[in-house]
Amino acid sequence: MTRAQRRSSVDPEEIRRFSALAAEWWDPNGRLAPLHRLNPVRLAFIRGECVRHFGRSVTGLAPFAGLDLLDIGCGAGLLSEPAARLGFAVTGADASEHNIAAAEQHARASGLSIDYRCSTAEVLAEEQRQFDVVLAMEIIEHIVDIDDFLTDCAKLLRPGGLMFLATINRTLKSLALAKIGAEYILSWIPRGTHDWNRFVPPAKLKRTLESSGLAVTRITGVGFDPLSWDWRATSDTDVNYMVVAGHGVPPTGAAAGVAPAPG
Numbered sequence: 001m002t003r004a005q006r007r008s009s010v011d012p013e014e015i016r017r018f019s020a021l022a023a024e025w026w027d028p029n030g031r032l033a034p035l036h037r038l039n040p041v042r043l044a045f046i047r048g049e050c051v052r053h054f055g056r057s058v059t060g061l062a063p064f065a066g067l068d069l070l071d072i073g074c075g076a077g078l079l080s081e082p083a084a085r086l087g088f089a090v091t092g093a094d095a096s097e098h099n100i101a102a103a104e105q106h107a108r109a110s111g112l113s114i115d116y117r118c119s120t121a122e123v124l125a126e127e128q129r130q131f132d133v134v135l136a137m138e139i140i141e142h143i144v145d146i147d148d149f150l151t152d153c154a155k156l157l158r159p160g161g162l163m164f165l166a167t168i169n170r171t172l173k174s175l176a177l178a179k180i181g182a183e184y185i186l187s188w189i190p191r192g193t194h195d196w197n198r199f200v201p202p203a204k205l206k207r208t209l210e211s212s213g214l215a216v217t218r219i220t221g222v223g224f225d226p227l228s229w230d231w232r233a234t235s236d237t238d239v240n241y242m243v244v245a246g247h248g249v250p251p252t253g254a255a256a257g258v259a260p261a262p263g
Contacts (some may be wrong), residue, residue: 010095010120010148011142017193022098025076026106035078035138041222041231042137042242043082046164047187049218050130050133062087068133070156072121073139077103077114084112085196088133091115121152130158139200140167146208152177152213159247163214166222166242170199173238177224202237214245 026029047063050056056063063089071080075091076099084090084107092114094100100118107114117124121136134157136149143149157163170179175196206216218232222240231240 001206009122009143009145009152011144012230019098020094022076022096022102025078025099025102026207032075032078035075036184037224037242038138038231039078039082041233042079042166045132045220045233045242045244046079046135047086048081049162049164052164053246054132056253060087064088067138069135070124071131071135071137072153072156073136073142074116075099075104075114077106079135080109080114080116081110081112083135084114088189089115091119091129091131093121095120108135121149121156125152129156131156132158132161134161134163137164137166140165140200140205141195141256143198145209146205150208150212150214154209154214157214157247161246163209163245164242165204165205165209165245168199168240168242169238170196170201171238173200177239187228202241202243209243209245214247216245218241218244 010209011211014036021031025032027033028036050067051058052066054064054067058101064083067088069083070088071077071083071090072091074080074094077092080090080092080103092103093116094102094103095118097118100116103114103116134153136153140146140149153163166173170238178196178199206219209216219237221235221237222231223234223236224230227234236263
């Protein structure tokens with residue numbers, strides 16, 4: 001099926017919604033503050049899995065030098081920039097020109113060299129680009145067609161590489177906390193940010209990844225701790241969770257395991 005024949009996975013309404021927030025991405029106290037609070041947990045998960053998988057030292061200043069990383073749906077670069085500081089050669093892709101402009105401006109001010117592109121997974125796959133690491137963090141729940149999107153992401157992953165995904169489970173608990181609580185009661189994120197019907201259960205995400213030729217090697221939950229007012233890795237995947245997958249067969253029992261992220 002050609003690009004002209006298939007439906008894009010990008011939802012124009014979602015692009016407009018996040019484009020309107022372009023100037024606020026880097027404000028840790030703004031409307032995207034939850035992503036700033038999530039970043040340490042996300043980074044610890046990515047870093048720990050990559051250290052083990054690629055056999056890198058944890059003591060170096062740039063432990064992942066020589067590896068390239070794609071951040072799909074990068075926004076203004078909240079994950080792209082720390083990934084670049086860890087030594088990855090980073091490409092950040094987002095369908096919003098406003099987000100990419102904000103990302104480029106902040107990277108220049110931070111003295112970081114990141115290849116930002118206003119593009120999508122399907123376009124990059126058609127260009128036959130491949131990367132050692134592919135990030136698809138907090139984007140699945142905003143995609144029109146998950147099957148097509150993950151098929152493209154699988155094509156973008158180099159053999160022997162790792163893909164990381166983070167999204168929200170579709171449960172009554174997530175409806176209460178991630179939708180009603182976060183948007184309407186606590187006002188952590190703008191109202192209308194999420195559509196509960198687009199939340200994805202881990203089992204469905206695992207099946208879709210497998211149909212795209214990838215094997216899930218780890219699933220971990222991410223929970224909010226009201227005592228510390230912060231996020232942490234947990235075995236509870238009822239609301240937020242993260243997944244790591246790769247080409248080939250995972251270690252025995254790993255695909256079914258649910259374990260907390262390192263750190």
